[in-house]
Amino acid sequence: MTTTPPAPQDDLPDRLLAALLGAYEVAAVALGDRLGWYRSLADGGPATAAELAARTDSDARYAREWLEHQAVSGYLDVADVHADPESRRYPLPDAHRAVLVDELDPGHMTPLARFTSAVVRGVPALTQVYRGRRTLSWADLGDEVRDAQAAANRPLFLGPLVDELLPAVPGLDAALSAGGRVADIGCGHGWSAIGIARRWPQARVDGFDVDPPSVARAHQHAEAAGVADRVSFRTDDVAVLVDDPEGPGQLDGAFDLVAAFECVHDLPQPVPVLRAMRRMVRPGGTVLVMDEAVAEEFTVPGSEVERLMYGYSLFCCLPDGRAHEPSVATGTVMRPGTLRTYARAAGFADVEVLPLDNDFFRFYRLVG
Template sequence: MSPHELATADEWAEHVLSAALGAMDTLAIHLGDRLGWYRALADQGPLSATALAERTGTDTRYAHEWLAHQAAAGMVTADEHDGVRVFSLPDGAAEALTDGGSLAYVSPLARMLAAAASQMPALLDAYRTGGGVSWADLGDDARWAQADINRPWFETMLAPSVAAVPELHDVLGRPDARIADVACGAGWSAIALARAYPTARIIGIDVDEPSVARAREHVRAAGLEDRVEVVHADGESLGGPFDAAFIFEALHDMPQPVAVLSAVREAVSPDGAVVVMDEAVADEPAEPGDLVERLMYGYSLLVCLPDSMSSTPTAATGTVMREPVLRGYATEAGFTDVSVLPIEDFAFFRFYRLHH
């Protein structure tokens, strides 16, 4: 039943109770993810509570309670084996909760929400005073959750998606093309571009030092140090010249998006390509909103808007950056037009090309 269809206090109470159950399930998923319980069940199950605790170096009593909760929530299946209660993780759940290479991987979402929940006192203060809570404040759980949930999409879908747009593919495939990955995070997008275009040189930049360090580690592990460089800098200091520049799911977080876009426009040659990937929200607010609207407003309330508000001055865009807002930023930065690229079914994202 939609909230718009709720009439009585009892119906509203049941609606809130359902939401609370979802929140409890999400935090329980976070426990299972961070303690290695899901992975142990996927790799070694079925397991009893005692066996699960032994294999993961955790407490048996807590493992028992968590398994009981997971069975009650329908996350695991329970059976009797030689008089001992054992638990299994279904194959679909194992992929969604433990396979970091799967497009269905969702455990990082629980990690992100747990990170935000841990900052609730700071969020309350920010909401009262107009202050902010930065990504640095949210810490590693949020930082690596963001990287991990986007990684399989970059590794699996970025190359074929870009290749399916001929005018973009041609630019990236130029001999010795220079490509900027602005706000590259943990480096997965830069690595994916380098693998897709073996003659290109990729320059990733990010303002977050831990992300830069992690991205450099990933580049070394991928054996791409000769073509991928990761620099600690902000988007406004982007130098050139570049054949192309990408901003993957980051423009809405930036306190000064117009300044960054202006720097990108100056850095990329007029016959090059500037691409912004951001949330595929509707052009106009919808009430009630669909899954994408609700998810992105949730991110905005807990993560993206507080991060933007932690800087001064700030555009305070928030996660729900609708196409007209992006077009306004692009026009102010000196771009002449914005087109939506024909890239679909790429998670919850939309790809825009900004034209000189």
């Protein structure tokens, strides 16, 4: 007599339950950040619901529910779990401050929670996008997504990017220390340009981005950082600008570093932009692309980074890229082979993956 072995237990229900718990936690983190509740607990110390509400001009009953959720989910501590609900005091653990409050810490993650909670609200619109009945661009997503994206990259751009990563690119530190010129393509809110200007006081940086609200914020940030005399921003498409005889200055061969930090995968037409970058760099200069550190090939199952980047692509990057026609529709998951294809079509001889260590980003030097 033979028996059929039992089928393996499908863990999908457990995975979905964990994902649902995580989704609510992400939304609660975004809410607490927007209300200033984490900041209040960090700067003002442990609080009851009434105290937190009074500090932040909010409602005590809602504050209590949020505090209890954060405690049962492990984001906050509670001084006495048996105390009356109105008397319970909730401290923010010291170990959680960097993740939830410290805006310049490399481990700061509340901007990612804000970004995610904002883009998933677009599911009804994306249903129509996916059916080909409308588009959803970066402009449609609005300031909340713009601000969250910029805040997520800010710790990297003002810290490790200029303190560790760019100085490790051969020849770059010497060129910028000697007063080199930098073109920051897709500069967004300007944090990468500002970071470079602060790290290399002799350098000049020109930022380019086609999104006017982002460029307006970049101007404000440069003024506040005290580098506006050496950093400029403009809403120009470099693919068009390099061919404009009346454009602002001669861009051909003008820059020691031409960089595109986390934006090539978003470009509807990356080849013309890369071709412009090739023209803009001086002989012996550096063309650098920083983009997501996805796997070199599609594999199943994927890593956490791979899954995260596909999530961004579904809800933001691919719809934005396809909102402007014609579009190559890259999406967030731009593998090295894809960039190499674009670069060669733009006239580069090859793409070198630089040995710079970062969990989320890969650095490419485009040569020839």
